[in-house]
Amino acid sequence: MKSEIELRDQVFVGPLRRSVNNAHDVRGSIHDDSTATKLGFRGGTVAGSIHLELFPPLLLRALGQRWFERGTLSMYFLNATTDREAVRAFVKQPPGDVADTQVDAWIEREDGMRVAEGSASIGNPSEPTALLRKPIDRFDAGEMRILANLKAGDRFENREVILPRAANAERMKVITEPLDWYAGPSPWGGAIATPASMVHLLYAEPIATLRGKIGAAVGLFGAIEIRNINGPILIEHPYRVGGHVVALGQSPKTEYMWFETELDDREGKRIAEMRMLLRFMKASSPLYRQATGG
Numbered sequence: 300m301k302s303e304i305e306l307r308d309q310v311f312v313g314p315l316r317r318s319v320n321n322a323h324d325v326r327g328s329i330h331d332d333s334t335a336t337k338l339g340f341r342g343g344t345v346a347g348s349i350h351l352e353l354f355p356p357l358l359l360r361a362l363g364q365r366w367f368e369r370g371t372l373s374m375y376f377l378n379a380t381t382d383r384e385a386v387r388a389f390v391k392q393p394p395g396d397v398a399d400t401q402v403d404a405w406i407e408r409e410d411g412m413r414v415a416e417g418s419a420s421i422g423n424p425s426e427p428t429a430l431l432r433k434p435i436d437r438f439d440a441g442e443m444r445i446l447a448n449l450k451a452g453d454r455f456e457n458r459e460v461i462l463p464r465a466a467n468a469e470r471m472k473v474i475t476e477p478l479d480w481y482a483g484p485s486p487w488g489g490a491i492a493t494p495a496s497m498v499h500l501l502y503a504e505p506i507a508t509l510r511g512k513i514g515a516a517v518g519l520f521g522a523i524e525i526r527n528i529n530g531p532i533l534i535e536h537p538y539r540v541g542g543h544v545v546a547l548g549q550s551p552k553t554e555y556m557w558f559e560t561e562l563d564d565r566e567g568k569r570i571a572e573m574r575m576l577l578r579f580m581k582a583s584s585p586l587y588r589q590a591t592g593g
Contacts, residue, residue, distance in 0.1 A: 304360055306392065311357045313388040315409055316475035318353070320345045320382035329519040329580075338517060338580050342381040347374065347520040348502075350406055350415060351494035352476050353388035357404075361390045362397055362421040364486065367531040372404065372494065373428040373524035374417040375576075385409035390419055399423045417524075430524040430574050435557050436546040444586040445554045445579045446547050448512040455505035455560065457541040462492055462500055467534050470496055485531075492532035497525055500532065501560045501573035505542050517583035521555060521576035528569045538562050538570060545574070553578040 303314040320330055323343045329335050330343045351372060358366045380386060386409070391402040399422035406414040417429035426432075436451070443449075470493055471482055485491050492500065532538070542560030549555065555578045562571045581587045 304357060309392040311361050311390045311392060313353055313357050313476075315385040315387050316353055317383040317385055318345045318349050318380065318475055319473040321349075321473050323382060327517070329517050334517060334583075338582055340379055340381075344379040344381060344519065345384070346495070347376045347415065347523055348495040348498035350374075350376075350380075350386065350388075351498065351523065351525065352474055353386065353406065354390065354404065354419065354476075355478055355494065356476055357388055357390040358419055361393060361402065362400070362419065366419070366421050366527070367480075367487075367491065368527055368529070369422055370530075371401075371418070371420045371428050371524060371526045373419070373430045373522075373574075374404070374406070374415040375429060375433070375522040376415045376520060377413050378408070379519075380408060380414055386414055397421055399425075401426055401428070417522075428524055430522055430576075433522075435548070435576075440547045441549055443547060443549065443554055445514040445516045445581070445584050446556055447514070449509070449544055449547060449556065451544055451546050453509070453512075453544040455540075455542045455558075456508035457539055458504040458508065459537060460500050460504050460540050460562075461537050462496055462532065462534050464490075464535055467492070467496060487531055487533065489536075490534040491530075492534065494525060497532055497571060498523060498573065498575075500538070501525070501540060501542075501562055501571065502575060504540055505558075505560050506577075513579070514584055514586050516554075516579040516581070516586075518577055518579050521553075521578040522574075523576075524574040526572040526574075528571055530571055532562065532571055536564070538564055542573075549581075550578075552581055554581065555579065
C-alpha cells in the first residue's frame with residue numbers, strides 16, 4: 300500500500316478507495332437505503348468507523364508504527380457517503396521529530412467534497428485533539444425527547460468484550476486498506492484490531508447497556524476519536540469496557556450525545572479510549588411525529 304501513497308505539498312495523500320457499506324441489510328438503520336432516503340440521505344450511508352480504516356497506511360508513513368501504541372485519530376464527519384463512493388484520506392506531514400506531535404487529517408470524496416476532518420497524533424502533543432477542542436457543552440440541551448432519560452455523567456455498565464477471530468476475518472473480506480498485522484502476526488504478537496473493529500468494541504456493548512433509556516430513533520455517527528493508550532487491541536484477547544455520557548444536545552434535525560468509553564485489560568491497564576458523537580434523527584422518532592401530529 301505504501302507505494303500508492305503520494306507526498307504532495309507536505310501532505311500524505313492516500314489512494315482512492317471505495318468504502319463498502321457492509322451494513323446495508325440492517326433494516327431500519329441509516330445504512331439501509333429505504334430508511335436513509337426517507338430521512339433525506341442519498342442512500343444507505345457508509346459508517347464513519349469504516350472510513351477510519353483509510354488512515355493506518357498514511358499514519359505509518361507520517362507518524363510511524365508507534366501510532367498503534369500511543370496514537371489518536373480524531374474525526375468530525377461533515378458529509379455522508381454511500382456504498383462504494385470513491386474517497387481518500389489525507390494526513391499532513393509532521394515537522395521534524397515526531398515523538399510528540401499532532402497533525403491535520405481529513406477525508407475527501409473523489410469530487411473534492413470534504414467527508415470528514417480532524418487530527419492525528421502520536422505521544423503527548425501539547426495541543427488537544429480536534430474533538431477535544433470542540434466546546435460541546437456551551438449550550439443548554441433544551442427539552443429532550445429521544446434522550447430525555449439520560450444526563451451528562453450517566454455511566455455505562457462495565458462489560459467483558461473480545462474481538463473474535465471469525466469477526467475479524469469477516470472484516471478482512473471488505474476492508475479497503477488491509478494490513479498484514481490485521482490478519483496475522485504483528486510486532487505486538489498476534490493480530491490486531493482494525494480501526495472499525497476498535498470502534499465496535501468501544502461502542503456496541505456500552506450503548507447496549509443504555510438502550511432501555513434511549514427512545515426509538517435512527518442513529519448515526521457524527522464524530523469519532525480513537526486513542527491508543529497502551530495499544531494496540533489484540534484479536535481474541537479479553538478486555539473490559541465502560542464509559543460515561545459527556546454531554547447532550549440537539550440541532551434542528553437531531554438529538555445528540557457525546558460520550559467517552561475506555562477499554563482495559565484484565566489487569567486493569569488502560570489499552571484504548573474513544574470519544575464519540577452519536578446523533579439521533581428527530582424525523583425517525585415517533586416522539587416527534589406524535590408531537591407534530593404526523
